[in-house]
Amino acid sequence: MQDELEVPEETETPSPEPISLPPPEPVLNFKEEDIPNILKLKFGFPSFRKGQKEAITKVIQGKPTLFISPTGSGKSLCYQLPAYLLGGVTLVVSPLISLMIDQLNHLPPFLPGAHIDFNMSSSKQSRILRDAKDGKIRVLYISPERLVDPKFLTEFESYSLPISLLCIDEAHCLSQWSHNFRPSYLRISGLLSGDKKDQHQSISHRIKINRILAITATATKITTQTICNELGIAQEDIVDSNTMRDNLNLLVVENSDRDAYLTQLLYQYAGQSVIIYVNYKKSADVLTEYLKSKGISKIEAYHAGKDNVDRKRIQDAFLKNEVTTIVATVAFGLGIDKPDIRLIIHYHLPRSIENYVQEIGRAGRDGKDSACYVLLNKEDYYTLRSLAYADVVDRFTIKSLLMSVFGRLENGDYERKKKSGFVKLLPISLIENELDMNESLIRTVLTWLESYGLINLLNDQQTSCQLGFYGCDPKELKSKNKLINALLPQSKKKNGQYIFDIYAVSTKLNCSIQEIITELKLLEQDKNIKYTLKNKGFAFLVNSQPTNFDELIDDVYGKLSSQQQNIVDKLNSTYYYLSQSIQQKDPNSYLKQSIMDYFHTEQEELKKQIVPNESKNDSEEVIMEIMKNLYNISKDIVKTGHHIAKIFHGITTPKLDPTLWHGNNYWGKYKRLDYFWLVDLGNKVIISQ
Incomplete structure (x- = not known):
């Protein structure tokens, strides 16, 4: 059974149009030469790091400004020191609660902070905003999902907070070309620029943002260009100090028995802090038990399947050296600042160079020598490549979405309903x-539609x-109430309860969903009914029909296809560099140089690093016959x-449940063969039937 993984033609990029920011307030009595003294006296550092x-x-x-600098190199100072000088409130967009909390814990005492995330109660959120208004909070961390929430933005605006700086942490999440694209980040850039016809409706003007800093540890050339385009950052305001630290020794090993090799490595590093990265939750648990059986002590598994209390316990134990070895998925690391990690092991192939660099960057932050191993296995490559195709869809699916x-409404209907x-x-x-x-893919498409001005996401x-x-x-009650009269005929009765589709009823009554809920609340207050809302859905306002529906389909289909291919390209580069390093006299130097080249290489060049498909053991005729059998029974x-x-690649989708295919000869049978070759052959078989 497949375990869950824990995670267009390029053209020359034009110079970005700057976001229309209100003019920044000058910093009174500021002299650039004073910055080193402030660094020493207030922050306790003798000198600046590079950039x-x-x-x-x-x-x-x-x-x-865009600041690109390695993991653990002090990027947070670049908003903390301005926060001290500028006064007011520095707003930091951060993708993970654990990362926010870690950064909060590392703020200097003269910069009190707080965080707001999407799950926070409205009362607590309001209390934090009041404290910020009263000057009790100088640095406010916020999740991207919360910042783009219209209701929150309206409340935020009402407090008129003196925002001196907006810092976007993990800024690579803005780009579909990055290893960790997040639609909520893209929505931030859209809201920052606002409606081109009315720039004063943008976040920049509504909450008076006049300074922007974007920071990231991992940005390829095309990701950097995207960040700059989205945030209006000029080329001369990119500060790129990305380097590979000298104290990290990068090694790649191919061994027929990687469990035995791993065990020996851990014996050598007994008592020292170690992180072993795996790609799957089940692997973390199984490998941990295996290593315990081999005498490795003070070891714990860590992944998203564990509850928050257990994860917090493991994190704290690792920081206190009560646990010295963590077997973890990518869920572990962000928000963990432990300077003396001596060994990072990638038991499975990293999904991208960006992931690899981010994860090895957690080793040796104290400057002492540390080792980073990859236990290379080609089967990992094929498994990850198959998973990369999970979100591939055809043009007809995009049209259906x-x-x-x-x-089929006309523009006049949209305008009336929107009002x-x-x-x-x-x-x-x-x-x-x-x-x-998948939900994430649909949400990405909806975000693009919002960026085109066709819908407003709620x-x-x-x-x-x-x-x-x-x-x-x-x-x-039906005879007395218009709502009950409309919904009863459209309801399914089950165990004395009536279940109905809110959207269908709102369409029938030509009213808003909020009006229906308000009416239900009134009926409940009169003790006539009790109601429960269920089944989460995407919610949005539709502004207008696309002017050319076919062109929109082609655009969305092209972007999704390019995004999917980008994932495969990154995986290919990762396997290519790691496997090539084994053949080098100095693999450490080769890998470090290759990584730096990767981050400054054009996307087209990266596409040339293709890992060849395995030759077909079965003839095309045999494969087609197997496809016919599969089609006829399914x-x-x-x-x-x-x-x-x-199915042949063993890829889970909403319709393809691996538990139903487990043990079936078709599932994962040809994952070493080219996916699109199988698609074309499969279409021929279906047409012939």
Whole structure:
């Protein structure tokens, strides 16, 4: 059974149009030559690290700035020192709660801070904003999902906080070309620039942001260009101090028995702090138990499947050296600042050079020599490559999704419904299964549609309602209430409860979903009913029909195809560099130079680093015959060549549940063969049937 992994033609990029920021307030009595003294007297550092002073100076001067620097190299100082000089509130966008908390814990005492995330109660959120207004909070960390929430933004604006700087941490998440693209980050850049016809509706003007700093440890050339385009950063305001630290020794080993090799390594590093990275939750648990059986003590597994209390316990034990070895997925590391980690081992192949660099950057932060091993196995490459194709969809699927978004209404209908607060809902689980697309992929497409001005995304909402009647007859209430009259005929009755689709009823009544919920609350207060909202859905306002539907389909399909290929290109580069290093006299120097080249290489050059497919053991005729058999026994599931290719690659999708295919001879049978070759062959077979 497959375990879950814990995670267009390029053209010359034009110079970015700067985001229309309000002019920055000058820093009174500021002299650039005073910065080193402030560093020593207030922050306790004798000198700046590479690039820090240049980035800080640009920020204070009011220039939108991108600072690229290795993991653990002190990027946070580049917003902390300006926060001290500028006064007011520095707003830091951060993707993970654990990262926010770690950064909060490392703020100097004269810069009190707090964090706001998407799960925080509204009362606590309001209290934090009041404290920021009163000057009790100088650095405010916020999740991207919260910052783009319209309701929060309105409340935030009402406090008129003196925002002196917006810092976007992990800025590579803005780019679809990065290893960790997040749609919520892209929405931030859209809201920063606002409507081109009315720049004063942008976040920049609404909450008076006049300085921007973007920071990241991992940005390729095309990712850097995207960040600059999205945030209006000029080329001369990129501060790139990315280097590979001399104290890290990078080694790659191919061994037929990597468990035995790993065990011997851990014996050598007994008592020292070690992180072993694996790609799957199950692998973390199994490997931990195996190593315990071999006498490795003070070892724990860490992954997203463990609850928050257990994860916090393991983190604290590792920081206190009560646990010395962690077997972890990518869930471990961000927000962990332990200077004396002596050994990083990648038991599985990293998914990208960016992941690799980020993870080895946790070793030797105290400057002492530390080792970083990759236990290379080609089977890992094929497994990860198959998983990279999980989000591949065909053009027809994109058309179906866009039809679900826009339906068949005319522009006049959209305008009327938008003015009345009409919200459209797409039930997440339902549309995932109908289209065989993952939630994250659908959310990405919706984010692009918002960036085109076609829709306005809202927070997810519940799409169905379970209704119970108490102390009254539904038929009697139906005659008195317009809402009950509309929903009862569209409800399914189950165990005395009425279940209905909120969106369908709002369409029938030509009213907003909020109006329906308000009416239900009033009926509940009168003790006539009890209701429960269920089934989360995407929620959005539709602004207008696309002017050319076919062009929009082609655009979205092209972007998704390019994004998927980008994942494969990154994986190819990773395997290529790591495998090539084994053949070098000085693998450490070769890898470090190759990594630096990778971050400064054009995307087209990276595509040339292709790991060849395995030769076919079966003839094309034999494979087609097997496909025919698969199609004939699975016609209810297998509709396209993509379904056949995904089964042969062992790829889980909303429609392809590995638990139902476990032990089946078709599942993962040809994962070493080219995915798209299998798609084409599968389509031929389906057409012939």
